[in-house]
Amino acid sequence: MDKIFIYDTTLRDGSQSEGISFSLQDKLAITLKLDDLGVDYIEGGYPIANPKDEAYFKEVKSLKLHHAKVASFGSTRRADKHVEDDRNVTALLQADTPVVTIVGKSWDFQVTDVLKVSLDENLKMVSDTVAYLKSKNREVFFDAEHFFDGYKKNREYALKVLQAAQSSGADAIVLCDTNGGSLPAEVAEIVRDVRQKIQGMLGIHVHNDGDLAVANTLAAIDQGVRQVQGTINGFGERCGNADLCSIIPNLVLKRRYHCLRDGRLKKLTEVSRYVYETANLLLRPNQPFVGTSAFAHKGGLHINAIQKNKGTYEHIPPESVGNERKILISELSGSSTILAKIEKFHLTHDGAFMRSILETVQNLENEGYQFESAEASFELLVRKKAGRYKPFFNLQGFRVIVEKRENGLPITEATVKVEVDGIQELSASEGEGPVNALDSALRKALERFYPSLKDMKLVDYKVRVINPRKGTAAKVRVFIESQDEKNIWNTVGVSENLIDASWHALVDSIEYKLLKEQEMVSKK
């Protein structure tokens, strides 16, 4: 089995994404995750004039990594300087990493018109820097910036740059599609030519501007490239870098290459979500392999077929990348979908019960409910229909007031009255808005009876106007995502009154939490 070396640049190129700013602690935590996953190289940052990255390289040395080597990243020496006097190159050495990756220009136009350096001097900048770093016993990778665009304009010069790096001892020559616009057929053809001119390890580093980063990476590997640079979730500037969460399973499961530590592919989904969470970004549900919808099935016919044979509608087993199958409830689905769900709740079911559930779901969907993204509400619905549900509290009433005075900020206040086992509780709370105030008043009222509600928080809130043409009298659907230490669950509420719709979703969310806890206790 051929080995492909995985070079992760989430912490360096990935952090160029709009809206991403990793703290030092974030970077160290992600480093541990990547090492456990088993990537071969972790590019930690750009130590030059960047105190956070400088601190990273200091701290990372005290982590016990099992597998990965840490790389620092920088440019070739400046024009007309001795390499040993170059501040940037010195900073790379001070980072004290086993691997140093340097980037240099390989597009003639960029050399003469952007860098304003002669073509010959650029070649010397490359070879001096590589040779110097090699003399300091580093593993040295050379990133040939804009290589594919450069090759298309001036093949001879682009190849000369690679040769300069190679003959000075670079351990890998990495071909970069910096603008991300190349097509797979071009990449294949160009890499094939390079492969004939350059001995030793070749790498590939592409961006996704043409929506082809994964394909371009695979095309390069088909031509003999053995190092892949990319990021978790495809983070990176503009349209991002090549997504390792897609490339790795394609290589391992479909092409039978060896990547990562043995048995670790199953951690991929967890790592993807961990990195989203650390970056404070919402995950992309339809992301291939690791997305929450990547193995979600909706159509009724499909569900039948999946139960018969899983390979029928799935290109890989979801568990191979640590993901899971998801059966969606929707107007398109027949009873087989719902049956599959109900089985998960361990409820006995006869035909009449099934039909009544189906009818209820259809009626609610006509009213504007959607259960496919609100499984917790669906489970509560089924349990209630089955007579397997005893309410945890009764609402006696709530009131929400939003008040605004001339030029002032609005003030929001909610009061909630509930009853639990004959005991009434009245509570009041302010909030950022009416739903926030209602949410916190309700919890305040219930925490006396159910202290574990303190562990739970709402992490996502969505509002959708269902029949917008009715203006402000339109019906709204609210989705709420909640989480505690172990689980994430979703609930839905619908009403012409936004506060009331939110209320229904809030109540479902709390009831579901209490229900799961009760189940845990009764299992013990």
Next chain:
Amino acid sequence: MDKIFIYDTTLRDGSQSEGISFSLQDKLAITLKLDDLGVDYIEGGYPIANPKDEAYFKEVKSLKLHHAKVASFGSTRRADKHVEDDRNVTALLQADTPVVTIVGKSWDFQVTDVLKVSLDENLKMVSDTVAYLKSKNREVFFDAEHFFDGYKKNREYALKVLQAAQSSGADAIVLCDTNGGSLPAEVAEIVRDVRQKIQGMLGIHVHNDGDLAVANTLAAIDQGVRQVQGTINGFGERCGNADLCSIIPNLVLKRRYHCLRDGRLKKLTEVSRYVYETANLLLRPNQPFVGTSAFAHKGGLHINAIQKNKGTYEHIPPESVGNERKILISELSGSSTILAKIEKFHLTHDGAFMRSILETVQNLENEGYQFESAEASFELLVRKKAGRYKPFFNLQGFRVIVEKRENGLPITEATVKVEVDGIQELSASEGEGPVNALDSALRKALERFYPSLKDMKLVDYKVRVINPRKGTAAKVRVFIESQDEKNIWNTVGVSENLIDASWHALVDSIEYKLLKEQEMVSKK
């Protein structure tokens, strides 16, 4: 220039996405957008046992489409039935579309083990159905479901299915990668073989489970396929269908194929965002070609380089797909757009004024405002900055109360106090929800002073949570569309408090109405 036919299935396969549920009005509105863009075929739905799609096919006939043909979608006849007695095939004819696309199985295992039909009967089901629909003068496309998986397992049978469709007169044979797991090299090899066996038009329909849908589509086109099936934004089940927003610009700008109506590629970004908005999904900032970050650049050297030569850091000119360059942090984006808008208001402007407007817009956009779909709010903003605006009323305060008793419906009440030329007015109103109550109380208070407000109504109301990870304390953006006898206008409001955000959008909407009226009067 070779023509590639674009077959859009956003409304059918795309609506299988988790969380997407288009209303009839949504589907008709998207049809008009797609037609204007110039796709060749619009697959409108699945008329069988689906009242919404049935209604769509009835209504779509009254739309005046300039270019696109509408297609209905269904399966081949059932086993052991006469095709003319088949309810599903009859429904396809009743949909009365110029094009009918039928899907049939081409993987032997699916035929014998899922459908439980003999291999021969399946071939007859395909040829009967195609021949019958052809006899009814339809343009007939045959989608060979699971073709690539079928070919890999039983090449001979998979090809037989295609031949059955072709010899019965199918106008195009569409090769489907239903599970979305094929690699570009496999697709190329298999299509090359098919091309030698099957004459006439070939199509390609792939899913994105391997993150390779765009590349697989391009690989098929390289082998002679001329019809591309896909969806706007890659909507679709699991990881989605092939994204037409990536495929079309790759084909047009990089391969010089002819797609879409002349000059319409520039509408692509607008269509992408319109479809997101209609589906009420957040757009993906890093989506290739059409994403808001697709051409985002950081400051400094990069910007300089871009100004020297745009090709240096951009694979295509952003305006070719109707997108725009975005300069992050240090520079201001869209100044020419804003300049052009300000000119429309006949305001004189010097450099300092322009800079202050740009700064205000950028600050508000950082807070979550968006003026692209709220030009009325933008115009009010510019007039206020220019000192060319005198308020029509002052808010002294409002109060909204939502109250709910045990098992009762919620009651909503709003009071509003305004002042116009020294005269105070207090009014109260009930409503379906808090915004509706506030809206009607505000109008009630103002109609005494401005009777023309009676002509105006709110026709659309949208809520979007901007930073959903903050749960119910998240910031929300509200869009309101209003109309009177002559005009339609849009306004926006942003706040952590939904009532307050709605209030800002409501007030803008009313102020804009009064402003336009004042202008009319002063022109007379």
